[in-house]
Amino acid sequence: MSGWPTFDRADDERSARALAGGDPAALLQVMDRYAARLYDYCHALLRDRDAAAGALHDALVGAHARISRLEEPHLFRAWLYALVRTECLRRLGDPARPVERHEAPEVEDGFLDEDELARRLEARRLVRGALSVLRGRERESLDLLLRHGLDAAEIGGVLDLDEPAAAELTGAARARLDDALAAAHLLRAAPDACPHLARVAGDGAARPLPAPALRDLVRHVESCPACAPRVDRSPSAARLLGLLPVAMMPHDLRGRVMTTATDPAMAAEYAAVADRAGPFDEWGWPVSGDHAAGAAGTAGTAGGGARRDGTGRARRGLVPALAAGAAVVAVVLVAYAMMPDPSDESPLGDRPGPAGTAAVAPADPSRSPTGTPTTSEPASPSDTPTPSATPSTASASPGRSATPRRTPTRSSRPSAPATSGGGNQAPGRLQVGGGCTIAGGGGCPIAVSAVGGPVTWSASTSSPLSVSGGGTLRSGESGSAYVSLQDCQGSGSTPVTFSPGGASATVSWTCEDGDDPDGDGGTNG
Incomplete structure (x- = not known):
């Protein structure tokens, strides 16, 4: 992608060992090798150039400070992506994050003439339309696989899945x-293949179809005796994803990272960033559930599953029932990042805006043009939290390493974090923010915070809404519950009730005929 350097596991391990060994040039080499692609991933999650730069700055400084924790240096690249994801989730969960976003400019290809540029923009519209049929985590896994070049084991490390589950996820998504x-290409190339295609084409085939219409078209093409033989599967998903915009990293970011990591005057900030990078599991991987927006309070993992290597070794820190909320945040955002509004006919609408262009940021990731998947489809197996079990110290080492060593297997839920006020600190009360509005499908967040002491909280609601989130908040800490609309029809409102205390917040929704439930999400009320 866009001139990103290529490397293998041996390169990863050399970089990790050089950084851990205190090589003065190691951090610069790490940035030269990984920073551009990591910034693109940050920007995909946050859709704001400054927020993405801040997340990458903190992730790289955290990597510099905590590299000694990594037990698997050959997975250094995936570890960096996991650190980046944790930092992005932490920012997404910050109730004070700015409402406006300023997207980074695109890395330009100066060798394209007008015709080539027009073909590229058309291909982008095609792939964005096709991506809209995927669930959020499927889109993220393909982004990591096809644009960033991670393999199944690495994707599992980033998304908190075991390697077989990650391979199944990416295979099904692809x-x-x-x-x-193939269906979209057939519609454009042979709209007269059958009467059904002719009707769809007459309704506006020049624009990407909404996700529900494209799903219907896929089902039709598979079963239609006239269409099925004419399907052309030559369009390459990898090549088309490679045509999507790459966010340009700020030129001063490397210098800022080096200053924070090496300038004695920045020691206090360095220590603070290093502290925020945790907690880490037994293998040195970040446990991000306590930072995730609307996820599991201070416990759990962001992906809703377990990071395991080729032999099924699970990462510690699972909270299956709660971690799914964090998965919602991350996967929906990647859908937004990869697919700006396909209905925008302007060529510039297909690119990140120029530096300085302001746009209203979604209050949460689902408020994107792609939004959350409809719940009428069966849930992806990889989106289902993996139950936790008892730790074991007798398991073999990962299949990615030939040397047996003493490593835990699937572990049980960790105990709640100790509070700063001592072991017997009195419980606080849960403060619940205002309700929110879902416009056209998707979801929206409701902010919560602990006042006067730690609070273990949960949330509930009724159909057609679903809510994820809960866990333990330390005194003064904030989080959020994420509310999803299962079927966007008509208008209405439903309360979301919080425990303890019984406080409630009303979530309303407005849907019009033709609204795409995968579309733009909600707003805070």
Whole structure:
């Protein structure tokens, strides 16, 4: 992607060992090798150039400070992506994050003439439309696989899945994307293949179809005797994803990272950033559930599953029932990042805006043009939290390493974090923010905070809404519950009730005929 350097596991391990060994040039080499692609990933999650730069700055400084924790240096690249993801989730969960976003400019290809640029923009519209049929985590996994070049084991490390689950996720996602690309291509190339295609084409085939219409088209093409033989599966998902915009990293970011990491005058900030990078599990991987927006309070993991290597070794820190909320935050955002509004016919609408362009940021990731997937589809197995079990110290080492060593297997839920006020600190009360509005499908967040002491909280609601979030908040700490609309039809409102205390916040929604439940999400009320 965009001139990103290529490397293998041996390169990863050399970089990790040089950084851990205190090589003065190691951090610069790490930035030269990984920073551009990591910034693009940050920007995909946050859609703001400054927020992405801040997240990458903190992730790289955290890597410099905590590299000695990493037990698997050959997975250094995936570890960096996991650190970046944790930092982005922490920012997404910050109730004070700015409402406006300023997207980074695109890394330009100066060798394209007007015709080539027009073809590229058309290809982008095609792939964005096809991506809309995928669930959020499927989109993120393909982004990591096809644009960033991670393999299944590495994707599992980033998304908190075991390697077989990550391979199954990416395989299923790629098959669904190929089907959608083939159907969309057939609609454009042979709209007269059958009466159904002719009707769809007459309704506006020049624009990317909404996700529900494209899903229907995929099902039709598979079963239609006239269409099925004409399907052309030559469009390459990897090549088309490679045409999506790459966010340009700020030129001063490397210098800022080096200053924080090496300038004695920045020692206090360095220590603070290093502290925020944790907690880490037994293998040195970040446990991000306590930073995730609307996820599991201070416990759990961001991905809703378990990071495991090739032999099924699980990462510690699972809270299955709660971690799914964090997964919602991350996966929906990647959907937004990869697919700006496909209905925008302007060529500039297909690119990140120029530096200084302001746009209203979604209050949470689902408020994107792609939004959350409809719940009428069966849940992806990889989106289902993996139950936790008892730790064991007798398991073999990962299949990615030939040397047996003493490593834990799947572990049980960790105890709640100790509070700063001592072991017997009196419980506080849960303060619940105002309700929110979902416009056209998707979801919205409701802010919560602990006042006067730690609070273990949960939230509940009724159909057609669902809510994720809960866990333990330390005194003064904030989080959020994420509310999703399962079926966007008509208008209405439903309360979301919080425990303890019984406080409630009302979530309303407004849907119009033709609204895409995968579309733009909600607003805070």
